[in-house]
Amino acid sequence: MGKYILGIDQGTTGTKVIIFDRQANQVATGYSEFTQHFPRDGWVEHDAEEIWGVTLKVVGEALKSGNIEINDIAAIGITNQRVTTLLWDRKTGKPAARAIVWQDRRNLGICERLIEKDRAGFEGRTGMLIIPNASGPKVEWLLENNDGVRKGVEEGRLIFGNIDAWLVWKLSGGAAHVTEPSNACETLMMNALTLDWDEPMLKEMGIPRGILPEIRSSSEIYAYTDPDVFFGAKIPIAGICGDQQAATFGQACFEPGMAKNTYGTGSFMIMNTGDRYIPPKGQLIAPVLWQIKGKHQYGLEGLVDVSGAVIQWLRDGLGIISKAQEAEELAKQVPDTAGVFFVPAFVGLGAPHFDSYARGSILGLTRGSTKHHISRAALESMAYQVRDAFEIMKKDSGLELTKLRVDGGGAKSDLSMQFQADILGIPVERPVITETTVLGAAYLAGLAVGYWESLDEITANWKVERTFEPQIGEDEREHRYAGWKRAIERAAGWLKF
Numbered sequence: 001m002g003k004y005i006l007g008i009d010q011g012t013t014g015t016k017v018i019i020f021d022r023q024a025n026q027v028a029t030g031y032s033e034f035t036q037h038f039p040r041d042g043w044v045e046h047d048a049e050e051i052w053g054v055t056l057k058v059v060g061e062a063l064k065s066g067n068i069e070i071n072d073i074a075a076i077g078i079t080n081q082r083v084t085t086l087l088w089d090r091k092t093g094k095p096a097a098r099a100i101v102w103q104d105r106r107n108l109g110i111c112e113r114l115i116e117k118d119r120a121g122f123e124g125r126t127g128m129l130i131i132p133n134a135s136g137p138k139v140e141w142l143l144e145n146n147d148g149v150r151k152g153v154e155e156g157r158l159i160f161g162n163i164d165a166w167l168v169w170k171l172s173g174g175a176a177h178v179t180e181p182s183n184a185c186e187t188l189m190m191n192a193l194t195l196d197w198d199e200p201m202l203k204e205m206g207i208p209r210g211i212l213p214e215i216r217s218s219s220e221i222y223a224y225t226d227p228d229v230f231f232g233a234k235i236p237i238a239g240i241c242g243d244q245q246a247a248t249f250g251q252a253c254f255e256p257g258m259a260k261n262t263y264g265t266g267s268f269m270i271m272n273t274g275d276r277y278i279p280p281k282g283q284l285i286a287p288v289l290w291q292i293k294g295k296h297q298y299g300l301e302g303l304v305d306v307s308g309a310v311i312q313w314l315r316d317g318l319g320i321i322s323k324a325q326e327a328e329e330l331a332k333q334v335p336d337t338a339g340v341f342f343v344p345a346f347v348g349l350g351a352p353h354f355d356s357y358a359r360g361s362i363l364g365l366t367r368g369s370t371k372h373h374i375s376r377a378a379l380e381s382m383a384y385q386v387r388d389a390f391e392i393m394k395k396d397s398g399l400e401l402t403k404l405r406v407d408g409g410g411a412k413s414d415l416s417m418q419f420q421a422d423i424l425g426i427p428v429e430r431p432v433i434t435e436t437t438v439l440g441a442a443y444l445a446g447l448a449v450g451y452w453e454s455l456d457e458i459t460a461n462w463k464v465e466r467t468f469e470p471q472i473g474e475d476e477r478e479h480r481y482a483g484w485k486r487a488i489e490r491a492a493g494w495l496k497f
Contacts, residue, residue, distance in 0.1 A: 302389020
């Protein structure tokens, strides 16, 4: 048994590698951003070969920074940006086109067709809302609009996968074409009850089953790394989980009613509902969280497309900051937003609105508004969007959420987390380890090879770094939230005007 577990977190804007010991301490890390491609309005793409190269690069950086030998790694766990869609040649490994990112909106027309035909039926079968994020409509779009993809599929040359399947395939030298339920459920192609590809859904979208990866559990040995491509070593690839379910696992939210929110490029709130499947009602997704040793758990999820990305926009788009940390520094210089609301609907609105025609808006500006107020409004927008999902989650589940565990880059902001507690009216718990996404994947891999023995051992590792208690009254809370809802109404449906 090796000394450490290596976790790969292949995110939307960058790839992170963290090496953990048995107490879940971070022994070494590596990180690198990669290129975002925006060929048209509403289109977002990634170069899968660049992602692969960056992954190898940051693994190497982590090993070097920790002075760790590759054979000290007991297993590899992978977590990934979900439903970013790729097809590649099963022999050469060459991608047929750039990966279509989960944020991409080009397949909106296909989604509208599916909604009109049988929204309740399709969503009830899959647990996934019919929204452009889903992989299935992206594959259908490629088959309809890319001659090379269509021909490659017809000839049996091309295979499909989200980024988890791509990385396993590359790491194993093409030996394994697999995924697992937390990723498969987000595609709109998996049956939420059988945990297998759903033939009626495949038929509806014209997608041949033969291009799809095999669905395995979230914690098992899928294959071993190919020494020719992975630092000369043969290491078990033993855990896969979509990024938000992995964060839920890393937060030890193992019991029904436990909830977490991850503040990354987007924002993702998930509540564990145990073995109880609650079909979608149009505002929340009902994903499989994970499957271990034949047993699986479900959840409810509110997803927001733009959370931390709004801070990137302040830096790269508006140019009022040079690094992300400066947003909080600016925001702290004013007591409030002075009535400014920032709706970061750059690619539409996520849960519970799911309005692909909405666009970003800054409202309430006056001559006295400054970059400080805009920065504070941007930070507060992340918390307001969580409140939106929070309200629907309580209603649909019938469970009372009494606290929220938080993680991701945005959770490091004290100002943001205090406002989150204020606007929810419940305590917000930030753990010692906020990189819970990659930790969840590492845990799943470690369980598969016996590095960790049980969920109890994992639960014992979870520790609170700080609890944020609400500091404003109910009237003030609801007054502020009412302002946010007015702002949402004005941003909604913008492209339809």
